Amino acid sequence: MIEPIAASAAAAVSMDAPAAGPAASAEESAAAPGIRPRPAASTEIHISAPGQALAGGKQAPAVRDNSDVDDSGLPDQAKDAIKRLRELRAQLERKLQELEAAKNANTGTPDQKRVRIAVLQQEIASLGAAITTTTATLNQAIRDLSSEQQMLAGSLAMH
Template sequence: MSTIDPASSTGGQFAAATALAGAAGLATASQATPAGQPSSGKPSDGIHVDLSPAGRTLAASKPASGRNSDIDNSNLPDTAKNLLKRIRELREELARKQQELQAVASAQNLTADQKQVRLAALNQAMSSLSGAIASTTAALAKSMEKASPEQQMSAAALAMG
């Protein structure tokens, strides 16, 4: 395992920026709560959304990589691009788990034991996701050690966004 010397000029800046990006992603992940539990009386496994036909057409016409177009259009190596996309995926999954955690915590249709089991499972999943974000961010920092200062700053900015 290699470490980046914080005193080194660009490597230290990149490491600090990516560390902040990882921490910011964990701290600022969505805090919104779901609109409510279904009225069927059985617990929900997540949030269900029905799209209108126009919405389905729009969703089908937009490429899946559209949300990562800023990464795809950057001048970064493919390895860095893939790591940045993975960090985004992990953060999105962490935000979903946080929403699930809030929904379970406020669910009125679960017993205390059911809540405890589900909350423990969600906390474990969130811990795993946080670890994956940290290791992916470290891999990104390592992959950018020999990159130009401009590429390092670009990668750091993309990691924060």
């Protein structure tokens, strides 16, 4: 029979084998063979934004298959710009998820939280600027194409 450990024990224990006899104290039980002490403090685990999305049952933004772009018949410069736009949008989505997680985090000091949020906001601004530049590159690349090809490029860029 296993005797309950006294409530005043400093550390919780887990058992791999039967406990010591009924006369054993909490300290003796913790040192007994087959019983290992478990730290009283909890362990902190940080999950990335894609991991959080998967844990929540949602699919994380994944690397997209660009075969539709490759098969489009558009000039290489337009194809490259469309692929880059897709990549930048996926990165932006991940950074926005990270920002939301950082705003809701209860870890670290308030100063650490502010710094992390500021860094993420800067990264988001940089991604926005890169999207603007890449969109301009795409517009330049499709300027001399037929209206059908321009609509195709726009459609591919939006998906």
